[in-house]
Amino acid sequence: xxxxxxxxxxxxxxxxxxxxxxxxxxxxxxxxxxxxxxxxxxxxxxxxxxxxxxxxxxxxxxxxxxxxxxxxxxxxxxxxxxxxxxxxxxxxxxxxxxxxxxxxxxxxxxxxxxxxxxxxxxxxxxxxxxxxxxxxxxxxxxxxxxxxxxxxxxxxxxxxxxxxxxxxxxxxxxxxxxxxxxxxxxxxxxxxxxxxxxxxxxxxxxxxxxxxxxxxxxxxxxxxxxxxxxxxxxxxxxxxxxxxxxxxxxxxxxxxxxxxxxxxxxxxxxxxxxxxxxxxxxxxxxxxxxxxxxxxxxxxxxxxxxxxxxxxxxxxxxxxxxxxxxxxxxxxxxxx
Amino acid sequence: xxxxxxxxxxxxxxxxxxxxxxxxxxxxxxxxxxxxxxxxxxxxxxxxxxxxxxxxxxxxxxxxxxxxxxxxxxxxxxxxxxxxxxxxxxxxxxxxxxxxxxxxxxxxxxxxxxxxxxxxxxxxxxxxxxxxxxxxxxxxxxxxxxxxxxxxxxxxxxxxxxxxxxxxxxxxxxxxxxxxxxxxxxxxxxxxxxxxxxxxxxxxxxxxxxxxxxxxxxxxxxxxxxxxxxxxxxxxxxxxxxxxxxxxxxxxxxxxxxxxxxxxxxxxxxxxxxxxxxxxxxxxxxxxxxxxxxxxxxxxxxxxxxxxxxxxxxxxxxxxxxxxxxxxxxxxxxxx
Numbered sequence: 250x251x252x253x254x255x256x257x258x259x260x261x262x263x264x265x266x267x268x269x270x271x272x273x274x275x276x277x278x279x280x281x282x283x284x285x286x287x288x289x290x291x292x293x294x295x296x297x298x299x300x301x302x303x304x305x306x307x308x309x310x311x312x313x314x315x316x317x318x319x320x321x322x323x324x325x326x327x328x329x330x331x332x333x334x335x336x337x338x339x340x341x342x343x344x345x346x347x348x349x350x351x352x353x354x355x356x357x358x359x360x361x362x363x364x365x366x367x368x369x370x371x372x373x374x375x376x377x378x379x380x381x382x383x384x385x386x387x388x389x390x391x392x393x394x395x396x397x398x399x400x401x402x403x404x405x406x407x408x409x410x411x412x413x414x415x416x417x418x419x420x421x422x423x424x425x426x427x428x429x430x431x432x433x434x435x436x437x438x439x440x441x442x443x444x445x446x447x448x449x450x451x452x453x454x455x456x457x458x459x460x461x462x463x464x465x466x467x468x469x470x471x472x473x474x475x476x477x478x479x480x481x482x483x484x485x486x487x488x489x490x491x492x493x494x495x496x497x498x499x500x501x502x503x504x505x506x507x508x509x510x511x512x513x514x515x516x517x518x519x520x521x522x523x524x525x526x527x528x529x530x531x532x533x534x535x536x537x538x539x540x541x542x543x544x545x546x547x548x549x550x551x552x553x554x555x556x557x558x559x560x561x562x563x564x565x566x567x568x569x570x571x572x573x574x575x576x577x578x579x580x581x582x583x584x585x
Numbered sequence: 586x587x588x589x590x591x592x593x594x595x596x597x598x599x600x601x602x603x604x605x606x607x608x609x610x611x612x613x614x615x616x617x618x619x620x621x622x623x624x625x626x627x628x629x630x631x632x633x634x635x636x637x638x639x640x641x642x643x644x645x646x647x648x649x650x651x652x653x654x655x656x657x658x659x660x661x662x663x664x665x666x667x668x669x670x671x672x673x674x675x676x677x678x679x680x681x682x683x684x685x686x687x688x689x690x691x692x693x694x695x696x697x698x699x700x701x702x703x704x705x706x707x708x709x710x711x712x713x714x715x716x717x718x719x720x721x722x723x724x725x726x727x728x729x730x731x732x733x734x735x736x737x738x739x740x741x742x743x744x745x746x747x748x749x750x751x752x753x754x755x756x757x758x759x760x761x762x763x764x765x766x767x768x769x770x771x772x773x774x775x776x777x778x779x780x781x782x783x784x785x786x787x788x789x790x791x792x793x794x795x796x797x798x799x800x801x802x803x804x805x806x807x808x809x810x811x812x813x814x815x816x817x818x819x820x821x822x823x824x825x826x827x828x829x830x831x832x833x834x835x836x837x838x839x840x841x842x843x844x845x846x847x848x849x850x851x852x853x854x855x856x857x858x859x860x861x862x863x864x865x866x867x868x869x870x871x872x873x874x875x876x877x878x879x880x881x882x883x884x885x886x887x888x889x890x891x892x893x894x895x896x897x898x899x900x901x902x903x904x905x906x907x908x909x910x911x912x913x914x915x916x917x918x919x920x921x
Contacts, residue, residue, distance in 0.1 A: 309677070337751065340744075341645070341692050348740070349685065356677050397747055404684070404740040408676075411733055415673065 252278045254321035254365070256306060256354065257328030259283035261433050262473060262480075266325065269477040271297040280319045282306065283328065289432075306350035313357045323484045324358070324367040326351060332436065333374060336398035347401035348408070355412045355420075366419045368484050369409045373426040373469065373496065374399035378532050384500070385469075385538035388424070388492050395532065406492070413490045421487035423480070426496035426537045429557050430473035431564035438462075439470065439506060439561060446510050446518065447565040456517040464503040464520060467534040469496045472552035479548050486546050496537030497550045509558050588614045590657035590701070592642060592690065593664030595619035597769050602661065602813040607633040609817075616655045618642065619664065625768075642686035649693045659820045660694070660703040662687060668772065669710060672734035683737035684744070691748045691756075702755045704820050705745045709762040709805065709832065710735035714868050720836070721805075721874035724760070724828050731868065742828070749826045757823035759816070762832035762873045765893050766809035767900035774798075775806065775842060775897060782846050782854065783901040792853040800839040800856060803870040805832045808888035815884050822882050832873030833886045845894050 253270070255263055258281025270277045271294040279297065281287070282304040291299045304311055306328055330336070330346030351369065358365055376386050377393030394400045412418040433440040442459060449457030479495045487493060501509075504520075511518055542548045589606070591599055594617030606613045607630040615633065617623070618640040627635045640647055642664055666672070666682030687705065694701055712722050713729030730736045748754040769776040778795060785793030815831045823829060837845075840856075847854055878884045 340747070341688055344685070344688055344744075349680070352677055352680055394743055395747065395750065397744070397751075400740065400743040400747055403743060404736065407730055407736040407739060408680075408733070411676070411731065411736055414731065415733075 250276045250278060251322045252280070252319060254280045254282070254316065254319055254324045256282045256304075256324075256326045256350075258301060259285045259287040260327055261430070262327050262428070262477060263287070264289050264432065265430065265473045266327075266477040266480065267291060267294070267297065267299060269474070269481060271295075273481075280315065280321065282312075282315065306353060307345065309353055309357065312354055313361065316354075316357050316363065317361050320363055321365045324354070324365045325480060325484065326354060326367060326369055329370065331372075331398070333396045333398045334436075336396055336401070340397035343397050344401045344404075347398065348404045351405045352408055355408065355418070359412060359416050359418060364419065366421070366484055368480055368487070369405060369420050369422045370480075371406050371422055371424040371492070372399065372402040373424055373494070373535050373537055374532070375403045375406065375424055376532075376535065379535065381534070384534065385496075385498055385536045386494070387538045388494055388541055410490065419489050421483050421489060422492040423483065423495045424492060424537070425476065426469040426471060426494065426535065428471045428473045428476045429554075429561065431560050433473070433561070438468075438503060439558065440565075442503075442507060443510060443558065443561045444565050444569070446507075446514055446516065447562060447569055449518070450514045450516050451566075451569060454516075456519070458519045458521050459507070460521045460523045461503060461507075462523065464507070464522070465533070467500040467502045467536065469498065469500050469536045470554050470557070471495060471497045471550055472554075472557040475550040475552055479542060482546050482548055483542075488545070493542045493546075494537040494539055495542065496539050497554070498537060498539045499554065500534065500536035501554055506554075506558070509555055510562065513559055513562060586612045586614060587658045588616070588655060590616045590618070590652065590655055590660045592618045592640075592660075592662045592686075594637060595621045595623040596663055597766070598663050598764070598809060598813060598816075599623070600625050600768065601766065601809045602663075602816065603627060603630070603633065603635060605810070605813040605817060607631075616651065616657065618648075618651065642689060643681065645689055645693065648690055649697065652690075652693050652699065653697050656699055657701045660690070660701045661816060661820065662690060662703065662705055665706065667708075667734070669732045669734045672732055672737070676733035679733050680737045680740075683734065684740045687741045688744055691744065691754070695748060695752050695754060700755065702757070702820055704816055704823070705741060705756050705758045706816075707742050707758055707760040707828070708735065708738040709760055709830070709871050709873055710868070711739045711742065711760055712868075712871065715871065717870070720870065721832075721834055721872045722830070723874045724830055724877055746826065755825050757819050757825060758828040759819065759831045760828060760873070761812065762805040762807060762830065762871065764807045764809045764812045765890075765897065767896045769809070769897070774804075774839060775894065776901075778839075778843060779846060779894065779897045780901050780905070782843075782850055782852065783898060783905055785854070786850045786852050787902075787905060790852075792855070794855045794857050795843070796857045796859045797839060797843075798859060800843065800858070801869070803836040803838045803872065805834065805836055805872045806890050806893070807831060807833045807886055808890075808893040811886040811888055815878060818882050818884055819878075824881070829878045829882075830873040830875055831878065832875050833890070834873065834875045835890065836870065836872035837890060842890075842894070845891055846898065849891075849895055849898060 279299040281301040336343035615635040617637040672679035
């Protein structure tokens with residue numbers, strides 16, 4: 250039995266991580282923290298006990314008290330104000346709810362001298378604008394953060410190294426690329442597009458309009474169910490101080506994604522570009538190399554994007570029938 | 586006439602910057618902000634008007650109100666929790682009082698759309714542990730921050746670039762190496778050593794004990810009077826988005842400094858190492874190249890360290906006679 254402290258538990262990744270542990274048959278214990286209550290059930294698992302505490306991670310006292318009582322074996326720090334777009338609108342809040350919450354948590358663990366192993370989640374956004382010849386991005390590629398969110402994530406990574414080298418703490422780091430799956434909120438691109446297209450299909454029309462940002466942008470999407478498997482593996486077998494890309498190694502443009510969806514739904518669309526969805530200094534193309542995590546830890550991404558998309562379409566088909574029963578989950582670690 | 590907003594005004598550099606402007610004969614206006622009141626006079630200058638506001642730079646509303654009322658031409662952001670040693674003791678507070686105060690100020694200027702030119706002060710500590718063959722450190726050297734303070738400064742630099750490239754703001758950046766001068770607090774190495782040695786001399790003994798940290802550590806010290814000249818030049822003529830080392834280009838070990846002082850005072854000393862003054866993961870040797878600021882802006886450092894030291898000795902000789910009249914100035918941007 251392992252004790253996991255999971256921050257940002259009420260988010261998309263938190264839900265799938267709990268599902269993953271529940272299916273692993275290990276009788277684990279989760280202490281879930283989040284500033285919002287989860288809008289999913291978490292007390293129905295047979296071999297997984299979950300306790301949830303509504304927590305402001307900026308409150309040192311609150312965090313110290315919880316960590317000291319729980320004495321976690323593993324800390325999965327998912328909490329994040331993770332939208333690049335929102336970070337341009339409010340850089341101060343973005344920074345506080347990324348870097349400062351992380352620092353606060355690390356400093357509590359340092360002070361209490363709890364020998365937890367910690368997974369610090371970073372972002373592909375840290376790489377910044379890459380040239381085509383740099384793709385796929387490897388972990389040793391120069392970081393060049395261009396958004397407030399990306400700077401906050403890089404600062405978190407730099408702080409991790411100080412806590413490892415200066416204080417002897419045990420952290421493993423990721424740079425996670427976009428992740429997707431059913432129940433992701435529709436502020437994120439794939440979920441948003443699927444929701445719009447399912448609505449068109451349901452309306453009975455065979456052609457309709459969808460609204461999106463720059464459709465030429467290319468990202469590397471990993472199914473959230475593959476991501477949580479990577480995170481547990483990194484917690485258990487990752488090397489202290491090492492950074493691992495968590496990604497699929499494949500790039501899809503927003504246009505590619507619309508084409509996959511349109512084909513699956515058998516409809517036609519007119520694409521309308523909303524310039525408010527196009528952000529300053531945005532990265533055009535991000536594709537990662539997952540060679541390191543594959544080679545060193547034996548992880549494989551198993552779910553291709555086409556399968557993720559069909560599951561997301563099924564989710565929205567059900568959800569748009571009965572909105573109240575299928576609420577998307579708040580607060581993701583994915584972005585775009 | 587130029588309007589300067591100076592944060593961290595009550596500190597060592599703030600005092601000397603005001604002295605510098607007062608002697609430049611330009612009839613400038615300063616709005617000084619600090620969380621502590623200055624312990625020096627600032628209303629006696631003929632051609633320089635100074636208004637001071639006690640301000641918490643973490644308070645967004647307070648900062649916004651002041652910046653909006655004052656509409657500065659130049660912002661000299663000196664405010665900093667600048668001790669590397671203290672950052673190891675309280676990384677959270679160090680980070681808030683470096684990165685978060687800077688971010689707060691930048692975001693106020695962005696929101697108010699004030700066309701101020703801003704000088705962001707960084708630190709030589711950002712370079713981290715350099716190899717001998719990398720010295721003197723140039724601006725294009727890889728950053729490798731090893732202390733919480735150094736990470737906070739590097740995060741500030743990364744944020745500056747976001748505000749320049751993402752929001753079109755006008756910032757110039759420094760990486761400032763150690764600075765010294767009369768009136769620096771005795772938590773900083775040169776001031777501390779001078780104070781101890783002057784006390785020995787005054788006691789009438791020709792030999793005494795001094796307490797210090799690792800005496801093999803080498804740093805590049807610039808006289809604060811040269812530093813403030815560099816800062817004004819950078820505000821007026823630095824290139825937007827560029828980073829400039831502010832340093833002397835010469836390295837002195839703590840041992841070298843003790844030898845200079847002992848010679849000037851004509852005494853002998855026994856050096857006692859206090860292990861509490863030796864910090865984890867400390868950089869052994871930091872020397873900068875000042876070629877860029879010399880070549881591009883014509884700055885020269887005029888005051889050699891031997892002269893700075895003799896002025897500091899004079900300061901402590903007077904100060905130890907009449908402690909209350911010669912209070913060292915609070916809060917520096919220098920460190921070691």
